[in-house]
Amino acid sequence: MSVSQDFAEKRVFSGRLGEVVHVPQPDGRVFERFRRPPGVRMVIVADGKLLLTEELREETGGTDLRLPGGKVFDDYESFAEARSAGGMTEAAEEAVVREGREEVGLAITHPELITVARAGATVEWDLYYFLVREFTEEPEGAQPEEGEHITPVWMSPEDVVSAIQEGRMSEWRSVGVLLGLVFPQQFPGVRA
Structure with a gap:
């Protein structure tokens, strides 16, 4: 029931x-x-490093380190249609490909769903987290939307942990996914 x-x-x-x-x-x-419609986050890994973005974020009043990602749908009507039809994971995977190109200038192939982080009981806003190991650089580079101020930055797992401890990464669902799932599986020697 x-x-x-x-x-x-x-x-x-x-x-x-x-x-x-x-x-x-x-x-x-x-x-x-x-x-609200879901979002996607990408854990992009290459050569023992992770690709994060430094973004100017109004809600933090400054620059924030984030996992690259964005919206799955640009409006609620599209989300409602997809929600009733099912297939949210496929829509999220398509968003990963689009956001990879726009935010960090990468052509992403074969993203792997890690987890779906739920916001809670009274707020339904899921974030789909994907591990990305296969990509090539887009010739034209990143193409952020107007008003987005995004700088891609490769960081070692240890530097990511330091950034988290220093409060430079404020999206706590992403922090939890990194420390609780990604690091133990991908970088088992790294400790927070």
Whole structure:
């Protein structure tokens, strides 16, 4: 028995990138959830290093180190259509290829899904994490969207750990995926 089968959700707000839904509970309470399209993050590995980006981020008030990535869909309607049809992993994989070209100037082939990090119960915003080992450089380089200030930077795993400890990487789901999944599997000698 799932909540969505027994208690129909009701959309109470819809914006360009998300919606708020209410789900009535058996005891009369209402469970409220914010839902937005998923994003992708790439763990790009070559020659014992990881490719991160230094990005000017409004929400951090400065520069932040991040795993390259972006949105899977540019609007909520496209997400809603794909959500009802299934195949979210395939859409995320297509986004990895697009974002690799745009953000870091790489033609990515054969990305491997590592995990899907969920935001929580009241916020539905999944991040799909992919391991990328196969790529070539795009001749025209990175093509970030207007307003994006992104600088790709190759870092050793030890330097990534130092950056995390110094607070230079603020997307904590990415920190958790790196320290909890990627480093133990890809760089077992690196300790946080």
